Amino acid sequence: MLHVKNLTFSYNKTPVLSAISFNAKQGEHVAIIGESGSGKSTLLKVLYGEYDLDKGHVFWNDEEILGPKYNLVVGYDFMKYVAQEFDLMPFITVEENIGKFLSRFYPEEKQRRTEELLEVVELTKFSKTKVKTLSGGQKQRVALARALAKQPEIILLDEPFSHIDNFKKQSLRRSVFRYLKEHNITCVVATHDKEDVLGFADRMIVLNDNKIAVNDYPETLYKNPKTPLIASFFGEFNVLNNQIVYAHQLKVVDQSELKAIVKQSFFKGHYYLIEADLNGEQVFFEFSMQANKGTELFLKVIEH
Numbered sequence: 659m660l661h662v663k664n665l666t667f668s669y670n671k672t673p674v675l676s677a678i679s680f681n682a683k684q685g686e687h688v689a690i691i692g693e694s695g696s697g698k699s700t701l702l703k704v705l706y707g708e709y710d711l712d713k714g715h716v717f718w719n720d721e722e723i724l725g726p727k728y729n730l731v732v733g734y735d736f737m738k739y740v741a742q743e744f745d746l747m748p749f750i751t752v753e754e755n756i757g758k759f760l761s762r763f764y765p766e767e768k769q770r771r772t773e774e775l776l777e778v779v780e781l782t783k784f785s786k787t788k789v790k791t792l793s794g795g796q797k798q799r800v801a802l803a804r805a806l807a808k809q810p811e812i813i814l815l816d817e818p819f820s821h822i823d824n825f826k827k828q829s830l831r832r833s834v835f836r837y838l839k840e841h842n843i844t845c846v847v848a849t850h851d852k853e854d855v856l857g858f859a860d861r862m863i864v865l866n867d868n869k870i871a872v873n874d875y876p877e878t879l880y881k882n883p884k885t886p887l888i889a890s891f892f893g894e895f896n897v898l899n900n901q902i903v904y905a906h907q908l909k910v911v912d913q914s915e916l917k918a919i920v921k922q923s924f925f926k927g928h929y930y931l932i933e934a935d936l937n938g939e940q941v942f943f944e945f946s947m948q949a950n951k952g953t954e955l956f957l958k959v960i961e962h
Contacts, residue, residue, distance in 0.1 A: 660717070662678055662705070664714035665701075675697045680873055685842040685843065696865040696866060697868060706737060707733060737813070742816050745801070746804070756772050756804050778806070781803070795823055802834060806843075811843065812845070818834070818847060831858070847859070889902045896908070896942060908957045918941055918955050920949045920950065920951055920953040932945050936957070
């Protein structure tokens with residue numbers, strides 16, 4: 659289990675993280691979200707032991723994670739960290755990168771593990787390709803596979819699918835998170851993408867003003883967003899009578915007290931996102947068809 663107790667860290671005397679405390683059980687997936695500059699990436703680096711703490715402690719089971727003051731080499735065998743910058747070997751092949759840290763004394767096992775991980779990150783047909791010729795998204799997938807090669811007990815992922823093409827992202831996300839669950843690997847992922855959270859994360863931590871603002875289940879936070887920051891992570895929203903209402907919760911009806919005047923329509927595939935004026939306030943809602951500017955539509959708030 660990961661134990662984070664009162665973690666406090668400053669960079670050049672500038673506070674970055676303050677009194678951070680949370681736990682993650684073996685096999686649990688925790689998502690860290692927050693605005694740019696909220697400390698998501700820094701938190702992962704601190705958990706990995708890349709920096710020394712100002713205060714607090716980080717434990718994996720009974721072993722304390724310590725920084726460069728105490729460790730000549732950063733990191734621990736039971737923990738892997740995949741950063742946004744990929745530390746790969748460019749002049750060898752994809753399969754050689756993945757198998758680099760696997761024992762050569764068991765060549766059959768090494769080959770089996772390499773093939774399994776190539777399949778997880780959907781790079782089987784690129785196994786013999788030199789890394790230097792790959793795209794940014796492909797390199798990110800190699801970095802993921804290499805981190806998983808030695809079967810860590812815990813993995814830290816910093817925006818793990820940020821370089822991946824959209825048409826590959828969904829299947830890759832399912833494949834990687836399924837692999838982590840099947841092998842009972844604890845995962846802490848820093849992300850700005852709700853798709854990394856919904857359906858995959860067991861808990862969601864929201865960082866704001868250097869602190870943990872919320873630590874709860876994703877479903878709870880989605881259905882009951884306490885702040886605009888949380889609501890904005892999940893999608894378009896409005897604040898009506900001091901209540902946060904998602905765009906999909908506003909339904910067009912024949913008559914109501916909420917009369918909106920259409921300003922613009924945005925095609926979103928199976929629906930249009932309508933921007934409208936409601937008593938002088940901007941409001942967004944979903945509608946099945948395009949609405950012309952100036953059209954009056956009546957709205958009703960519906961529950962999830």
